[in-house]
Structure formats: structure tokens, C-alpha cells
Amino acid sequence: MEVIPELIIQTQDLWKTFGDFQAVRGVSLSVPAGSIYGFVGPNGAGKTTTMRILTTLTRPSKGEAWVAGHSVLEDRRAVRRAIGYMPDEFGVYEDLRVWEYLDFFAACYDIPENDRKRLVGDLLELVDLAHRREDMVDKLSKGMKQRLSLARTLAHDPQVLILDEPASGLDPRARVEIRELLGELANMGKTIFFSSHILADVEDICSHIGIIEAGQIIMEGSIDELKQELMETREIIVSARDHEAAESIKTLAMSVRDVVQAEVITPKSGRFRVRIDFTGDDEGVIALHRSLIDSGIPVLGFSEAERDLENMFMRVTKGLVT
Numbered sequence: 001m002e003v004i005p006e007l008i009i010q011t012q013d014l015w016k017t018f019g020d021f022q023a024v025r026g027v028s029l030s031v032p033a034g035s036i037y038g039f040v041g042p043n044g045a046g047k048t049t050t051m052r053i054l055t056t057l058t059r060p061s062k063g064e065a066w067v068a069g070h071s072v073l074e075d076r077r078a079v080r081r082a083i084g085y086m087p088d089e090f091g092v093y094e095d096l097r098v099w100e101y102l103d104f105f106a107a108c109y110d111i112p113e114n115d116r117k118r119l120v121g122d123l124l125e126l127v128d129l130a131h132r133r134e135d136m137v138d139k140l141s142k143g144m145k146q147r148l149s150l151a152r153t154l155a156h157d158p159q160v161l162i163l164d165e166p167a168s169g170l171d172p173r174a175r176v177e178i179r180e181l182l183g184e185l186a187n188m189g190k191t192i193f194f195s196s197h198i199l200a201d202v203e204d205i206c207s208h209i210g211i212i213e214a215g216q217i218i219m220e221g222s223i224d225e226l227k228q229e230l231m232e233t234r235e236i237i238v239s240a241r242d243h244e245a246a247e248s249i250k251t252l253a254m255s256v257r258d259v260v261q262a263e264v265i266t267p268k269s270g271r272f273r274v275r276i277d278f279t280g281d282d283e284g285v286i287a288l289h290r291s292l293i294d295s296g297i298p299v300l301g302f303s304e305a306e307r308d309l310e311n312m313f314m315r316v317t318k319g320l321v322t
């Protein structure tokens, strides 16, 4: 198979079996250089196993993968140089001070002692832990440990960061901090490949997503493209004063070209609404709006439902819940 230079991670029909259990079943991924790629799936879907293959920690049972142009089978050392990997567990180095922890990992990458002091200082600044440099690692909060762990992955200035559930188990504030940090790292030119089972985490910051379920990729691409593809029909919501008005809106909508379906949503409380599935363009939406007004039906509101990822996600899979 041809290695495509624009793709910093590329996998071809990866399989991983444990005994007779198939954890990864034919995964092919394309991660463009410079992207923030969210690898999303429920627990046990095969995310960690795939990441362990990409980081050369485990060999695939079948298939091939390239990271930064290097084969994970043939050129493991070069792959390791190109990546920074953050596993889902913090590790066992908690009896060190914050700066010592980073210094230790920098030394593992053969960074000379003279350069390490400045590097450690820079990394601590970047992850906003400079004020905790003398603290013991085990005194840090979970969010701080996660940021320290992220700093560690950057010690050798890798091109690609592979992060296993970086926001897992964090409180909302720490989650936002991690998300901001990932954005900052992307601005610095790093490609970020990270896993999550929380949709909201990927939706805000990713340029690309891959959705994995039971060891198979069920959807992959840029978020914009996927939204376009999956949300071919637009959803217009019209709210009405009462049931009679809602029925009239429905009847009128059904007579309009490009309306696929119109349905009255009877509320448990609040307004009656009509949901209109529409395949037209913006001009069509304007015309629909105008004909509703011209008809004299008492319309209280007219809006288009947002094309959000959650919506898209639910159309693709029913089993994947955050």
C-alpha cells in the first residue's frame, strides 16, 4: 500500500486478536498532518489497543500502520521518536518532585543535562504548572497530573501526540483546561490523535473524527464533511400557538417542494411544534418561511436545528452513548 505523505498516521486493515477474541477488526485510519483527531468509541471498542499498535507497544495480528512515514512493524525506533504517548494510567513515579519527573523523562530521551533545565521550565510554563515545580507529584490534583503527563509527552518535541482519554475522570474545569491545552499544542504545529468516549470533548476541538465500535471503524472524516454527508436533510422547527395552528403548518409544509416530512410534536408542556425535514437550500428555507407568513397561520417561531455532532452521532449508531 502507498504511504500518503499528507497523512501522519495511516493504518491499513489492522487486526488484533487476544486468544479467540477480536479486539480490533480491520481498522483503517487516515489522520492528516496538523489535525486534531478525536478517536471516539464506547468502553472496550478497541481504542487503547489501536493506540498501542500505533505506539509500537503491541504488534497487530494482521495489517500495517505508519506514523510520520515510518512503519510500526519495520521502523519502531523512528516511530517512537516521532510520537509522544500519554497512556490512560498516570504511572508509578509519584515519589518525585514535579520538575524531577520531567527531568527524568527528558533524560530518557538523551537530552543533555544543560538543556534540560530550560526545557523543564518551558514545559512547566506551557502546562501552567511552573508554580508547582517543587511539589511532590502525588500531591497534585488529577487535572494537574494529566497536564504534567502531557508535558512529559512533549519532552522530545514529537510531531504527533497520541493521547489515551486525556480528559477522562476530570472535573469540568480541568476538562476545559486540557481542551485549551490541546488547542494550543495544535497551534504549535503538533498533530493530536486522542481517544474519548465523551462526545462533547471531541466536538468542540476536533477537526477530524473516527468512530470505533466493537473493533470496527463505522465512520471517519473531517467533522465538516461528515456533518454535510450525514445531515443532508435540514431540520426546521416551527412553533405554533395551538394544535390547530400546528396542523395547518404541517399541511402547508407538506405541499412545499423539498419537504420530505412534517410532523407535529405534541408537547408535554410548552408550545406545539412542527418538525419539518427539508432538503432544499437557503433560498428554499426563505421561501418556506415566507409562505408560512403569507398563509396567515399564527406562527410563533421558526428556526433550523443545529447540525451538531450528537445529532449526527445518534443517526449513525444507537449503541454509543456518552
Ligand SMILES: Nc1ncnc2c1ncn2[C@@H]1O[C@H](COP(=O)(O)OP(=O)(O)OP(=O)(O)O)[C@@H](O)[C@H]1O
Pocket: 018, 021, 023, 041, 042, 043, 044, 045, 046, 047, 048, 049, 050, 197
Ligand atoms: N491483553 C488483552 N487480553 C485480552 N483481552 C484484551 C487485552 N487488551 C484488551 N482486551 C480486550 O479488548 C477489547 C478492547 O479493549 P481496549 O482497551 O482497546 O478498548 P477501549 O476502546 O480502549 O476501551 P476503554 O475505553 O475501556 O479503555 C476489550 O474487550 C478488552 O477487554
